[in-house]
Amino acid sequence: MSPSAPVRFRLNGQPAEAPCEAPTILLDLLREQLRLTGTKRGCDLGTCGCCTVLVDGRPTLSCLTLARLVDGHEVTTIEGVSPAQGLSPVQRAFVELGATQCGFCTPGFIVTATALLRDHPHPTRAEIERAVSGNLCRCTGYRKIVDAIETAARGGT
């Protein structure tokens, strides 16, 4: 156990500070310490994408990120990409088109898609598929997920 300085960062637009031991993983910090449980743990090994968050706007696997490395950076989780009321366009498209079944992969997809649409407001299907190819979904066969992201890019259902 190696106690160390607290990690200070911006979390979903607000300053955040948490005590943090050296080996603490960002996913644990978010889920266990800060109780932001929207970010999911599917494998802990960087293979499923369920734990995706944005670090300085870039999709990042929080299960492979040391919490200390986000010191001084900006972290956005699914809670941060969700509006206070209602749903974002890509969230709405996921609901309306049935792109979430069990939903366990969904926060990771929404976070990834939010970053994609911010940088590429009109992605092709191939670009969407490439962007989400680090996110596993075992329920949907991906088709409705890609449809939903495409639909959100077009301005909704």
Place this chain on the structure above:
Amino acid sequence: MATSESRPYRLLGGRIPYVEGPLKVTGRAEYTDDIQRPGMLVGRVLRSPWPHATIRAIDVADARALPGVSAVLTGEKYPTPFGVLPITHDETAIAVGKVRYIGDIVAAVAARDERTAEEALARIRVDVEPLPDYPDPESGTRPVAVPIHARGLNGTNIQKEVVQHFGDVDAAFAQAAYTARVRGTFAGVTHAFTEPLVTVAEATPDGRLTVWSATQVPHYLHRALSEVLGIPLHRIRVVKPEVGGGFGGKSDPLPHEIVCAALAIETGRPVKILFDREDVFYTNHGRHPTKNDIRIALDANGQILAYDIEATIDGGAWSSFGTVTTYYNGVLSMGPYRVPNFRYKGRRVYTTKPPSGAMRAHGGTNLRYSIEVALDELAETTGIDPFDLRARNALPSDSTTVNQFHIGSTSFLACLAAARERSGWDAKFRRLPYGRGVGLGCGFYISGSNSPIHFTPKMPQSTVHLKVDMDGGIAVHSMQADIGQGSNTLLAAIVAEVLGVDLDRVHVQRVDSDVSPIDLGSYSSRVTFMMGNAARAAAEELRGYLLDAAAELLGTPVGELEVGPERYQRRSDPSSSVTFLEALHKAMERRGALTASGSYQTRPMGGSFKGARAGTAPAYSFAAYVAEVAVDVETGEYRVEKIWAAFDCGRPLNRLAVEGQIEGSIHMGLGQVLGESMNYRGDRLLNPSLLEYKIPMPQQMPEVEILLVGADDPDGPFGAKEAGEGPLIATLPAVGNALYDALGVRFPELPITPDRVLRGIDQRRAKGVAWKGS
């Protein structure tokens, strides 16, 4: 694209977004791992590194002495055997006396945090005497030195043997004009749901135990907890939060769920066991590695005369659903074709490997692959088009198979017609250039089991309770388990449909055994059919009270009323009406809050011979899929470009969900073809991670054209049948047969990896056999 059809219902038959969608897309849906209880401990299990060994002693003193450790458990504390099938209780929560596979649980700890728990596990010393291991099912069919289980048949490792014979198969083969034989080999595959297995348990001083778990069948978990822990059912509360996929892998009561509860009892504190991926792979219960040998006899007109089927099924260390698996690997061949003579010999053999169990389209997948490949061969031998051959043999509606399954509705011919036309089959089959091909595969699956695991066969398989109070919100309780397939949405929609109210009035409550009436949960593709019928019955009872009140308010006989949107009105004059709330409040004057209960039970069916009920179902789904593939003949890589999926689920009640089930099934079925495989060296699992066990990527998904052509099933709720598992089955042979059309090579072995494709091409060329000019 789904075919359009007239809509006799307001909601049902449309596209109904999942009711919990907004919670899921915002990360607000609560899964088991999201549950935190005050003072909660971390539970961990120690796994056996030995495939088969006698446990001589386990020394836990050092682990117990570690500060922060609250409990260390070994097998003898809760030795009562359990298992999902009452006839094969051969598992224990923690190994007792011996371990049976690499990954078997030998001890468990509860500690204040993860690190302490890990350290405690490292301090446990297990003294064992290794026993011979049996990774190979074939060798276990003969008497072995040390059987894996004492209950193995006559000193072998055979867990279950099924021998069935209807008609006279030898005579049929003697008079056959054509025969085909396929010997299939299938690697084991696993569910790979995204949410790992996880359980939280808490025992409280009032003598009650609460268990939250990622389970598909809360009721079977409830029963296993009660049996093993010796606590009556009514003092155990099982709660099912959202579940991140199951596909059969969360349908057995699993050892860690019982261990977690036991640790909670031992410590008096809440305990969570969250598995990592490796744990999930070792728990497995996926599709059985299988070898089958299928012979089919045809007469000169292409009529099927007989099937002769053998299967050797690698069960792994426990029985799980294995007795059912053994039957299904034979009897699920009884559709979609008429088979007048049928012989089956199936054996499921224990091995010292992670247990196999039920996985989506349980028991139907590997069998079907070999049958459909054999039929493809027969089509070629006879010169009959594959569609025509199948159409000629289609079972009719309202018929009985040779083993006495009753086939209610079938729209199999409509499936064939739609797939043939939409795929442009006649212009493509054997006409595409070398390396491209189309293939037909068909399927058939049960829509719920008529022979479920239950207290008595007379108890309802599904019950739904409704309660509506002055606010006009309708609370729905049932133990049906939504694991992502959309059953909560369907349940709400059925209730809203019958009552004529808006969907947002209906709130399906979380499964909680304290208040949810028993439904047998999500397995065997039973939920739409059984829960749907129960929900309809409950809602109709409630509607009766509302119509009586409306009749009183309107001064009209009930028979003159009809249901309108949020109102009840005179059929002759719809402007004469009362609102739902007016009728409700009137009805409440007499009864207080309205409650209603509906249930569903299958009627007796099947023959009276041993095993007759295996595979009997109140309805069956049917499928005909065409796949189009393009092969790179230099590398053996191939792409499934499109699948035309014609499916008979009766009336689709929520098209969004039916499409989602079909697309997800195709993805999963394709995985088994393209490369998913549990790889073993001996009994050591080599790829227990999602990096090495690869499910198809988005780029590998074909275009899918869904053709829903089913006619109403007479017994299904609003005419519906299952769409959760059947849609997987046809995927595999459609691709296998398309590869044959592309290359002239048969692939009796799954997965069909690029190196197998190349080897097949080489072997064909070496034999000097030309195919499509190459």
